[in-house]
Amino acid sequence: MGHDHHHDHDDHSHLSEIELRVRALESILVEKGYVDPAAIDALVETYEVKVGPRNGAKVVAKAWADPAYREWLRTDATAAIASLGFIGRQGEHMVAVENTPDEHNMVVCTLCSCYPWPVLGLPPAWYKSAPYRSRAVLDPRGVLAEFGVDLPETTRIRIWDSTAEVRYLVIPMRPEGTEGMSEEALAELVTRDSMIGTGLARQPEAVR
Amino acid sequence: MSRYEDLVRVAAEVARIPRGDDGAPVFHEPWEAQAFAMTLALHEQGLFTWTEWAAALAAAIKQAQASGDCDDGSTYYQHWLAAIEQLVRDKGIATEQALAERRGAWDRAAHATPHGQPILLENDPLR
Numbered sequence: 274m275g276h277d278h279h280h281d282h283d284d285h286s287h288l289s290e291i292e293l294r295v296r297a298l299e300s301i302l303v304e305k306g307y308v309d310p311a312a313i314d315a316l317v318e319t320y321e322v323k324v325g326p327r328n329g330a331k332v333v334a335k336a337w338a339d340p341a342y343r344e345w346l347r348t349d350a351t352a353a354i355a356s357l358g359f360i361g362r363q364g365e366h367m368v369a370v371e372n373t374p375d376e377h378n379m380v381v382c383t384l385c386s387c388y389p390w391p392v393l394g395l396p397p398a399w400y401k402s403a404p405y406r407s408r409a410v411l412d413p414r415g416v417l418a419e420f421g422v423d424l425p426e427t428t429r430i431r432i433w434d435s436t437a438e439v440r441y442l443v444i445p446m447r448p449e450g451t452e453g454m455s456e457e458a459l460a461e462l463v464t465r466d467s468m469i470g471t472g473l474a475r476q477p478e479a480v481r
Numbered sequence: 482m483s484r485y486e487d488l489v490r491v492a493a494e495v496a497r498i499p500r501g502d503d504g505a506p507v508f509h510e511p512w513e514a515q516a517f518a519m520t521l522a523l524h525e526q527g528l529f530t531w532t533e534w535a536a537a538l539a540a541a542i543k544q545a546q547a548s549g550d551c552d553d554g555s556t557y558y559q560h561w562l563a564a565i566e567q568l569v570r571d572k573g574i575a576t577e578q579a580l581a582e583r584r585g586a587w588d589r590a591a592h593a594t595p596h597g598q599p600i601l602l603e604n605d606p607l608r
Contacts, residue, residue: 280548286594294562295512297583299519300602301575316518317511346535436596481600 326360329392330463333474334456336369347371349370350442358390367392371444372434372470377428377445379417379470381409382435385410391463400469410434418454422469433470443467443473519548529568537564537571579590 300306332354336343346353350369364444367389370378381400382388383403388400399405409416413430418422424430433441451459455475462479466472493494523529529537541563542550550556569575575583590605602608 286596286598286600288591291559291562292512292582292586292592293584294566295515295519296587297580298562298566298569298575299515299578301583302519302569305529305574307526307574308519312519312522313515316521356507401599429539433508446488470527 278430287310291309325462326465326468328357329389329465329468331393331462332357332359332369332442332447333444333463333468334459336444336458337451337459343413343444347446348435354442355393362401366439367442368433368439368443369442369470370431372446375426375427375429377412377417377424377430377470378433379409379430380433380435380441380443381406388435393468397465417471422471422473437481443470445472448474451477508558513561516558516562516565520561523565523568528574533568534564540564540599541567578584 296306299308299310299313303310309417332346335357336346342353345356350367353369354367370380372378400433405416410432414424417430434439445463447459448462451462458477462477463476464472464475508517520534524531524534538560541560545556545560545563550560566580569580571575586602586608587600587604589607590602591600593604593606594600
């Protein structure tokens with residue numbers, strides 16, 4: 274048990290000691306009727322946006338504004354992200370994948386433990402759902418369309434499957450017309466979904 | 482979710498809740514939010530009063546400090562979880578043995594679940 278097992282390269286799942294305690298408690302309380310799992314989920318969801326992706330938005334904004342940082346992020350995302358003070362408790366390895374006109378990146382994993390919490394906060398419910406993961410792999414354009422994203426036919430879509438060891442952060446394309454904007458203003462354009470790859474960065478008009 | 486905002490406000494009167502710039506509670510990992518949500522749900526069920534909760538949390542923190550907790554805030558929700566477990570035992574809802582057995586079941590279930598699949602208690606091979 275314990276936290277050390279996440280370095281194993283086997284393909285079964287793993288829960289940390291603390292996750293085991295929470296799951297044990299919650300499942301017993303649910304069985305005995307003290308807790309409604311839907312109510313717990315609803316409560317957790319209320320916070321996911323607020324807890325949210327602000328750290329990740331700062332990382333992306335800095336990468337847009339600072340070419341040297343962007344290069345560092347692409348070659349050693351774990352260190353580049355840690356330099357801003359965003360450090361995972363379990364020593365997860367971070368990989369940043371950059372969207373270009375030719376290639377769009379999307380991240381999947383049904384396990385909530387396979388999500389870059391330090392940069393994105395809590396995962397949204399849909400990210401944890403089995404349909405999202407299977408459909409993202411089989412029909413990424415269909416899934417993107419549901420999120421309101423329509424990419425050119427010539428853009429290749431790459432799906433990145435998170436593992437217990439590696440968490441992915443998508444660097445969305447910097448919107449047109451944002452030259453000269455400050456990092457703080459740029460960060461406002463970076464949404465959670467754009468860093469998962471199910472969305473694009475917002476246009477500057479949208480936040481004015 | 483104003484119902485929960487009221488609960489959070491009252492809970493915050495008896496025990497500190499770490500908050501972000503916008504005043505919303507801050508969690509670092511999903512389990513912290515789950516532990517937090519369980520407390521609100523159990524209080525709503527009338528399982529304990531906020532006074533009882535404050536005492537349980539204070540006792541959990543004191544115990545952790547006595548055994549060398551780093552006390553820098555990063556372990557706050559571990560104390561929170563320990564307090565719920567204590568109340569659940571004190572109220573006769575589940576014994577320590579029942580909790581330990583269930584932890585073992587989840588651990589076996591996780592190991593029996595291929596990566597990428599949801600971990601379900603039914604996956605425990607001994608169940």
